[in-house]
Amino acid sequence: MSNIKVIALSGGVGGAKLLRGLYNVLPPDTLAAIVNTGDDFEHLGLHISPDVDTALYTLAGLAHPEQGWGRRDETWNFMHALEAIGGETWFRLGDADFAMHVERTRRLKSGEPPSSIIAHFAKSFGIRALIIPMSDDPVATRVLTDEGELAFQDYFVRRRSEPVLHALRFIGAERARLTESARAAFASPDLEAIIIAPSNPWLSVDPLLAIPELRHALETAKCPRIAVTPIIAGKAVKGPTAKIMVELGIPVSPLAVAEHYRGLIDGFVLDERDAALADCFDIKVHIANTLMTTLDDYERVARITLAFVHANNS
Amino acid sequence: MSNIKVIALSGGVGGAKLLRGLYNVLPPDTLAAIVNTGDDFEHLGLHISPDVDTALYTLAGLAHPEQGWGRRDETWNFMHALEAIGGETWFRLGDADFAMHVERTRRLKSGEPPSSIIAHFAKSFGIRALIIPMSDDPVATRVLTDEGELAFQDYFVRRRSEPVLHALRFIGAERARLTESARAAFASPDLEAIIIAPSNPWLSVDPLLAIPELRHALETAKCPRIAVTPIIAGKAVKGPTAKIMVELGIPVSPLAVAEHYRGLIDGFVLDERDAALADCFDIKVHIANTLMTTLDDYERVARITLAFVHANNS
Numbered sequence: 001m002s003n004i005k006v007i008a009l010s011g012g013v014g015g016a017k018l019l020r021g022l023y024n025v026l027p028p029d030t031l032a033a034i035v036n037t038g039d040d041f042e043h044l045g046l047h048i049s050p051d052v053d054t055a056l057y058t059l060a061g062l063a064h065p066e067q068g069w070g071r072r073d074e075t076w077n078f079m080h081a082l083e084a085i086g087g088e089t090w091f092r093l094g095d096a097d098f099a100m101h102v103e104r105t106r107r108l109k110s111g112e113p114p115s116s117i118i119a120h121f122a123k124s125f126g127i128r129a130l131i132i133p134m135s136d137d138p139v140a141t142r143v144l145t146d147e148g149e150l151a152f153q154d155y156f157v158r159r160r161s162e163p164v165l166h167a168l169r170f171i172g173a174e175r176a177r178l179t180e181s182a183r184a185a186f187a188s189p190d191l192e193a194i195i196i197a198p199s200n201p202w203l204s205v206d207p208l209l210a211i212p213e214l215r216h217a218l219e220t221a222k223c224p225r226i227a228v229t230p231i232i233a234g235k236a237v238k239g240p241t242a243k244i245m246v247e248l249g250i251p252v253s254p255l256a257v258a259e260h261y262r263g264l265i266d267g268f269v270l271d272e273r274d275a276a277l278a279d280c281f282d283i284k285v286h287i288a289n290t291l292m293t294t295l296d297d298y299e300r301v302a303r304i305t306l307a308f309v310h311a312n313n314s
Numbered sequence: 315m316s317n318i319k320v321i322a323l324s325g326g327v328g329g330a331k332l333l334r335g336l337y338n339v340l341p342p343d344t345l346a347a348i349v350n351t352g353d354d355f356e357h358l359g360l361h362i363s364p365d366v367d368t369a370l371y372t373l374a375g376l377a378h379p380e381q382g383w384g385r386r387d388e389t390w391n392f393m394h395a396l397e398a399i400g401g402e403t404w405f406r407l408g409d410a411d412f413a414m415h416v417e418r419t420r421r422l423k424s425g426e427p428p429s430s431i432i433a434h435f436a437k438s439f440g441i442r443a444l445i446i447p448m449s450d451d452p453v454a455t456r457v458l459t460d461e462g463e464l465a466f467q468d469y470f471v472r473r474r475s476e477p478v479l480h481a482l483r484f485i486g487a488e489r490a491r492l493t494e495s496a497r498a499a500f501a502s503p504d505l506e507a508i509i510i511a512p513s514n515p516w517l518s519v520d521p522l523l524a525i526p527e528l529r530h531a532l533e534t535a536k537c538p539r540i541a542v543t544p545i546i547a548g549k550a551v552k553g554p555t556a557k558i559m560v561e562l563g564i565p566v567s568p569l570a571v572a573e574h575y576r577g578l579i580d581g582f583v584l585d586e587r588d589a590a591l592a593d594c595f596d597i598k599v600h601i602a603n604t605l606m607t608t609l610d611d612y613e614r615v616a617r618i619t620l621a622f623v624h625a626n627n628s
Contacts (some may be wrong), residue, residue, distance in 0.1 A: 016419040045359070045420050077389045081413035085438040087420070099395035106359050106401070126401040
């Protein structure tokens, strides 16, 4: 029986900040984070799962405080030595970070599913929340650009999101299933809220929503479903969200994000800098300072979001 | 056309010291080291080639000055992070060292033969000597012990050479072929000597000699073939050579080493501490201080060995 109170759907760094806030303010073992794996890729013969590791590092307190990926107190001797022998260095892998990819790859090859590996990592780090991949089945985000179709990391890291984006594909999503742990979380009798974290809706959240079973679970959920805005005053806090909204012909506005999630959310946490837009929403809106810079901010936005949930529920 | 003057057959650290000495005293591009790959193994999903990397690091000046494996100025963050998530840590892999295994594995998977990968590494390190694997075909050293048959690294590293050794097998050696670069070295019109470095004759040199084409090349060589003693005053300088000679019922004596190489060598460099044995040899013997501690020692023993070659040749 699952004791999960809150499910959060998350991508990379923006989402991970809210995950950390929720984790800190909720009782232990009551948060389930379902995390994007569409960015996963093979590199240097290893299986790399960037958003899952960002979630793990952030909840374990191991994340780098500024750069938005990788670990704090990291060293780069592997990368320097690889460069000296002409290896591929466009994707930066720290010495400690590397251990995750090696151990994940070894376990995958031995037949262990991703969800079990991630649960093992979370336990090793002492994390008392469920970190669940969106599926144990492979889903690959592909980006259709003016330079042709690119694998996600080729677009995002190697090309620094520079090519103009026309559309996205999530290969394998149609056939991907939820994990048992995700199903149990959605069926939890204690479930109070499903929160869509302020990750990039198109790059990071859409891969989750492309999985029919996950979309259906969201559509039919009996608890409030809340999105936290990834757009503040016409800009994304970090990453290419605003840029790709422009390229997709979508106004860079939290309204467009709420429209994108239509039918999947009951409420929207809007940033105070966009308060003037509140009346344009046809779902409940809560206005707050949503900018997350410090750990205090993460917890404050988590508390605001949960209070909004309970106000909606009563 | 090969300009090789000296071929040295080598295993790990003891042999690598003489390789470095020879490299320093010979003209550039005239030394070919043929190195044991029977110790190669798969670990953490990577192909690891310990003796080849010891040769590369030693000739590049990157080797750790004391420990006999790995790199100087190494860091261990990968290993610490791997330990924290419950990974296998019995084989110590430094952060910079790891780059070799990752890049080697990636290239092997793309179909590149080991000899080409090693040549690439040597070039990256600016090494002007040929470092040649004993074969591009896989050969696996297996150790028959009182605890059963063990893979080499299980015996040597994990079990610290503690099990009593009864015999050795070199799986694949019968069918293994020399590389083209080794064939060219043996056919070099400039070839002046073949030197068996002071590596462990049973664990490190026998894998080479188990390859019929390599044994034949040694048997039929027209230049002097010299072994440098791996035994000084009844002891090995480093490693389990003396221990396994006892276990195999062989006297721990340089005479037994010369006997082991019977038909394959014309001369033997004997340590001065064993000078009393000189008259018992039925091949030419040169008595010298063969202990190699400093770089000066490496070069001194190399010069002594080459002088002995030329004395034999004239």
